[in-house]
Amino acid sequence: MGVPTSTTIKSVEAFQVSWEPNEPPGRRTAFIRVTTTDGIVGHGEASPMMGGEHSLGVVRDFAESLVGLDALDHAIIFDRLMHKYIKLGPEGAVTGALAALDIALWDIKGKFFNQPIHQLLGGAWRKEIPFYSSVGNNAFRTLDETLRAVEERFKSETPALIKFRQDGDRSRQDVDVPGDIAKIKAVRKLVGDGFPLAFDASNLYSVGTAMRVGRVLEEEGYIWFEEPVQHYNVRAMGEIAQRLSITVSAGEQTYTTQALVDMINAGVRMVQPDLIKMGGITGLMQCMAICHAHGVELVPHQTQPTIGHVANLHILSAIMHLTKPAEFADPSTRMHVAFDNLPKPQNGKFVVPSGPGLGLSINDAELNKRRS
Structure with a gap:
């Protein structure tokens, strides 16, 4: 051709x-x-x-x-x-x-x-992106099971940060607060005092409980507290963010730039829109401008290990003030069969692809074979 x-x-x-x-x-x-x-x-x-x-x-x-x-x-x-x-x-x-x-x-x-996408976005401030291991489903694990899940990712991936997520039943609030606090303290003890940690409540707390848990996270030296209350309760999210000293984050379930501004105006100072949920690359670039104008941290949510992941790396490379690592949620290699050159986690970082477009070599014949 x-x-x-x-x-x-x-x-x-x-x-x-x-x-x-x-x-x-x-x-x-x-x-x-x-x-x-x-x-x-x-x-x-x-x-x-x-x-x-x-x-x-x-x-x-x-x-x-x-x-x-x-x-x-x-x-x-x-x-x-x-x-x-x-x-x-x-x-x-x-x-x-x-x-x-x-x-x-x-x-x-x-x-x-x-040209690679990051070049068309204005250039890359960095070609290597630190990542954090995002460890989910801990609402359904015992304390010991949670520690084993965190320890496995901690040792195998050597991430720059670990976030452990609740991922529980969002129709129920404040189910096991003492158990949650015990896990928060035990994970801190597991990784040591100096290692960066984050906690994702997955929208499972009332305002009062979020304040209580947030104080514990502050005492234990966690970096951020993600989505403590329901994402649609924007006023409450902002209230918690303003009353705690730990950074409170939200936004993975925010789908428009206008809704992102509402979250920022409520008081949230770290926002986490997801490019495959809202706006794609164009939308995240708009979010980048909004965050820069408001002095807010942009830390995109991203849980998919192939196309979404690589598109997110291009975005992160173009953010001037990138303050947090990229999310790495799924260490499974079951999707690699259709991708010849997916970035692999090494020494707590991903290398941003340099090939044209996404920079991915995709086996379309393999995708076609697996189409549902």
């Missing part, structure tokens, strides 16, 4: 990928693939909630309307589709669909100009 001269969209595909036999829908990955008339292929990923099928349904609805458009008009395409589907939310399914599309169009843009 010669040098591409056109970025006209030829096709948009939306599909789930199953990585293991009989994998339930919720464990599958939601990908989209955009191909131009000159054969440039861009890949994107949607939010993994329910396997992303709700977002893929939105993509399938608008896919045909994108044929013939210029992939370089990604911001215009994004806003037109956002307002076309505005009555569906726009949170959740719609923003996940548009995030996947935006990442794929940035991938095409980078390949067309033969």
Whole structure:
């Protein structure tokens, strides 16, 4: 194939990928693939909630309307589709669909100009990104089980920081506060006084309990306290952030830039939007500008180990004041079969890919074989 001269969209595909036999829908990955008339292929990923099928349904609805458009008009395409589907939310399914599309169009843009995405964003302040191990499902573990899960990641990954998450039943508040406090203290003892730690309450506390737990986290030297109360209770989140000295973070369930500003105005000073849930690369760049203007830390949430992860690394490399490591939530290698050059965790860091676009070598034949 010669040098591409056109970025006209030829096709948009939306599909789930199953990585293991009989994998339930919720464990599958939601990908989209955009191909131009000159054969440039861009890949994107949607939010993994329910396997992303709700977002893929939105993509399938608008896919045909994108044929013939210029992939370089990604911001215009994004806003037109956002307002076309505005009555569906726009949170959740719609923003996940548009995030996947935006990442794929940035991938095409980078390949067309033969530049990595971070270069098109204005350049990389850093080419290596420290990461933190994000250890989940601890609400359902005993203290000893929690310590074993944290210790395994601590020793095997040598991260720059560890965050352990509750991931409990969000319809129940303040279920086992003494047990939570015991885990907080035990994890601190496990890793030592000087090692950076964070705690994600997963929205499971009332305001009073969040204050109580937050004081313990302060005493134990934790770096941040993530989403202590329900994410939609923005005023309460801000109240806790202003009353505690530990940094309180929120925003992984924030889907628009306007909602992000509301969280900041409430008093939250570290925000964590997720690029495959809201806005993709274009949206996170808007978040970056908002945070810079407000003097707020931008620490994106990101739990997917392939396309979403790499897109996030490009974003992080372009943040001038990057104050916290990147999130690394899934150490499983089951998805590696379709990716030849995924960044691997080494010495507590990831190297940002330098190839065109996302910089990923993706085996489309393997993805097609595993399509659900």
